[in-house]
Amino acid sequence: xxxxxxxxxxxxxxxxxxxxxxxxxxxxxxxxxxxxxxxxxxxxxxxxxxxxxxxxxxxxxxxxxxxxxxxxxxxxxxxxxxxxxxxxxxxxxxxxxxxxxxxxxxxxxxxxxxxxxxxxxxxxxxxxxxxxxxxxxxxxxxxxxxxxxxxxxxxxxxxxxxxxxxxxxxxxxxxxxxxxxxxxxxxxxxxxxxxxxxxxxxxxxxxxxxxxxxxxxxxxxxxxxxxxxxxxxxxxxxxxxxxxxxxxxxxxxxxxxxxxxxxxxxxxxxxxxxxxxxxxxxxxxxxxxxxxxxxxxxxxxxxxxxxxxxxxxxxxxxxxxxxxxxxxxxxxxxxxxxxxxxxxxxxxxxxxxxxxxxxxxxxxxxxxxxxxxxxxxxxxxxxxxxxxxxxxxxxxxxxxxxxxxxxxxxxxxxxxxxxxxxxxxxxxxxxxxxxxxxxxxxxxxxxxxxxxxxxxxxxxxxxxxxxxxxxxxxxxxxxxxxxxxxxxxxxxxxxxxxxxxxxxxxxxxxxxxxxxxxxxxxxxxxxxxxxxxxxxxxxxxxxxxxxxxxxxxxxxxxxxxxxxxxxxxxxxxxxxxxxxxxxxxxxxxxxxxxxxxxxxxxxxxxxxxxxxxxxxxxxxxxxxxxxxxxxxxxxxxxxxxxxxxxxxxxxxxxxxxxx
Numbered sequence: 001x002x003x004x005x006x007x008x009x010x011x012x013x014x015x016x017x018x019x020x021x022x023x024x025x026x027x028x029x030x031x032x033x034x035x036x037x038x039x040x041x042x043x044x045x046x047x048x049x050x051x052x053x054x055x056x057x058x059x060x061x062x063x064x065x066x067x068x069x070x071x072x073x074x075x076x077x078x079x080x081x082x083x084x085x086x087x088x089x090x091x092x093x094x095x096x097x098x099x100x101x102x103x104x105x106x107x108x109x110x111x112x113x114x115x116x117x118x119x120x121x122x123x124x125x126x127x128x129x130x131x132x133x134x135x136x137x138x139x140x141x142x143x144x145x146x147x148x149x150x151x152x153x154x155x156x157x158x159x160x161x162x163x164x165x166x167x168x169x170x171x172x173x174x175x176x177x178x179x180x181x182x183x184x185x186x187x188x189x190x191x192x193x194x195x196x197x198x199x200x201x202x203x204x205x206x207x208x209x210x211x212x213x214x215x216x217x218x219x220x221x222x223x224x225x226x227x228x229x230x231x232x233x234x235x236x237x238x239x240x241x242x243x244x245x246x247x248x249x250x251x252x253x254x255x256x257x258x259x260x261x262x263x264x265x266x267x268x269x270x271x272x273x274x275x276x277x278x279x280x281x282x283x284x285x286x287x288x289x290x291x292x293x294x295x296x297x298x299x300x301x302x303x304x305x306x307x308x309x310x311x312x313x314x315x316x317x318x319x320x321x322x323x324x325x326x327x328x329x330x331x332x333x334x335x336x337x338x339x340x341x342x343x344x345x346x347x348x349x350x351x352x353x354x355x356x357x358x359x360x361x362x363x364x365x366x367x368x369x370x371x372x373x374x375x376x377x378x379x380x381x382x383x384x385x386x387x388x389x390x391x392x393x394x395x396x397x398x399x400x401x402x403x404x405x406x407x408x409x410x411x412x413x414x415x416x417x418x419x420x421x422x423x424x425x426x427x428x429x430x431x432x433x434x435x436x437x438x439x440x441x442x443x444x445x446x447x448x449x450x451x452x453x454x455x456x457x458x459x460x461x462x463x464x465x466x467x468x469x470x471x472x473x474x475x476x477x478x479x480x481x482x483x484x485x486x487x488x489x490x491x492x493x494x495x496x497x498x499x500x501x502x503x504x505x506x507x508x509x510x511x512x513x514x515x516x517x518x519x520x521x522x523x524x525x526x527x528x529x530x531x532x533x534x535x536x537x538x539x540x541x542x543x544x545x546x547x548x549x550x551x552x553x554x555x556x557x558x559x560x561x562x563x564x565x566x567x568x569x570x571x572x573x574x575x576x577x578x579x580x581x582x583x584x585x586x587x588x589x590x591x592x593x594x595x596x597x598x599x600x601x602x603x604x605x606x607x608x609x610x611x612x613x614x615x616x617x618x619x620x621x622x623x624x625x626x627x628x629x630x631x632x633x634x635x636x637x638x639x640x641x642x643x644x645x646x647x648x649x650x651x652x653x654x655x656x657x658x659x
């Protein structure tokens with residue numbers, strides 16, 4: 001069977017990953033914002049006696065190799081072994097795709113151009129002369145609609161029949177003479193000498209060193225010209241010449257989008273609408289999570305006795321049984337019962353907004369503010385990810401090219417309260433600030449929670465500005481934040497992805513750290529020194545510090561022992577207050593209020609708890625992720641100190657100045 005290796009290249013939001021999924025059934029999620037794919041995915045399919053191996057490269061606007069996406073894509077096309085490059089373009093915005101196709105044809109001899117989203121182009125009244133485009137490009141052009149599986153067989157046939165041609169030769173005007181001079185000295189049959197000459201003129205040290213390591217002799221040459229600018233101008237001009245008379249517009253294709261964008265990205269209404277969307281998401285999450293959480297608590301509680309009986313039946317020591325059931329098992333089902341329902345509601349809504357194209361508009365609204373803070377506008381995207389999970393937000397900072405700006409995004413992501421904090425925040429807000437009024441309580445709770453999110457956004461801007469003026473000085477880098485077209489998400493695919501790749505992923509990490517947390521909590525609650533549990537010693541030690549912050553030793557200890565998972569902070573507090581040796585199931589808010597009030601809680605205590613809970617330090621999963629992403633003990637340390645310092649300062653303000 002003939003084997004054909006195919007590299008899928010394309011700008012963000014053109015449906016490249018949708019084509020990849022349709023052909024290979026790998027089901028990579030297809031997001032609707034830039035920077036979705038950072039690595040290279042591999043998948044296979046068989047068709048008419050051929051085995052196709054597809055490589056889904058990161059979405060990139062060019063092959064100039066500045067950003068991480070560009071470097072990964074360019075490296076693959078230049079140095080990896082494959083047979084055909086398929087450049088996927090958006091039929092509704094063809095100029096960017098043709099520009100990328102021209103760059104690809106300079107590097108690769110065998111190129112097929114796939115014009116995707118032709119169904120959307122038809123709806124917008126766009127007509128494309130594919131025969132004329134194919135003639136001018138000198139490569140096969142295949143129209144497709146990947147979502148509807150249209151044109152994919154024709155694409156496979158075109159890949160199968162495509163043959164290598166000569167490298168594309170574009171005139172770069174003032175650069176042609178130095179390029180010709182360099183090409184005459186570059187000896188290689190494996191790479192395009194003209195492309196290497198451009199890298200030399202650009203003074204691209206990354207590729208110069210890489211080619212030298214491969215044994216090529218790279219001559220030196222300098223020109224007093226902005227090479228990047230000259231190349232960009234000539235490529236843009238060439239793309240316009242190719243597309244002349246190829247595209248026909250029957251009507252204003254952007255009219256509806258412009259009207260919606262005029263509202264969503266408005267200087268006046270953009271931010272309020274963003275907060276309104278968050279409020280609706282929180283409101284639905286609060287309403288929807290309560291009942292399934294109670295069911296899960298009941299289900300796991302029922303299993304306690306049979307589990308204990310089973311362990312006794314196999315003659316395990318009583319101490320081990322108590323550790324396993326009241327330590328590990330109870331901690332685990334607390335985390336699962338409290339964490340899973342909100343995630344299964346919030347993450348699908350979050351993914352739906354992402355696929356719809358709303359989240360890039362939110363980033364656009366905050367771009368100006370981040371620029372004033374000397375940070376990158378892409379940080380807005382990582383903030384959105386952080387609301388779901390701070391660890392995901394930290395990982396998402398990879399889409400930021402500048403190391404300085406990426407560190408700012410990582411160090412400030414903790415100011416967005418993650419999904420794991422929502423249940424505890426909702427419980428305290430409901431008990432002390434809203435009351436248990438069933439008619440308006442949920443609405444007010446969601447409104448107050450949105451207010452705390454707004455505080456987190458404000459702190460993100462403030463700390464980003466301070467960092468950019470102190471230890472992470474520098475000017476903000478420029479970047480292109482493309483507003484993708486609004487697209488109707490595939491509901492079932494959205495649910496599957498958000499559950500599998502986000503909810504289950506985050507829950508799995510939380511469970512893995514909850515197990516040692518359960519062991520630790522059991523030890524400090526059950527091991528005694530002179531007849532007094534270690535837990536009591538710790539509470540008494542922390543009590544003076546807690547009182548200074550308007551709290552007590554129990555709350556501080558719970559915040560510390562809750563380091564592995566935010567969901568177990570309140571259960572640990574209740575365990576200390578009720579003087580038990582195991583976590584307490586407490587899903588009745590009336591009883592929760594009685595316990596807290598009887599132990600000295602007031603509205604001021606509740607507010608101080610919320611502030612310190614939101615800004616104490618990252619959970620263990622997020623902290624490990626920060627350590628891995630920064631590869632620095634110093635910045636990992638800062639990620640703990642910065643939010644904790646702000647949390648302590650706010651508590652002092654609340655208790656000694658404001659109230």
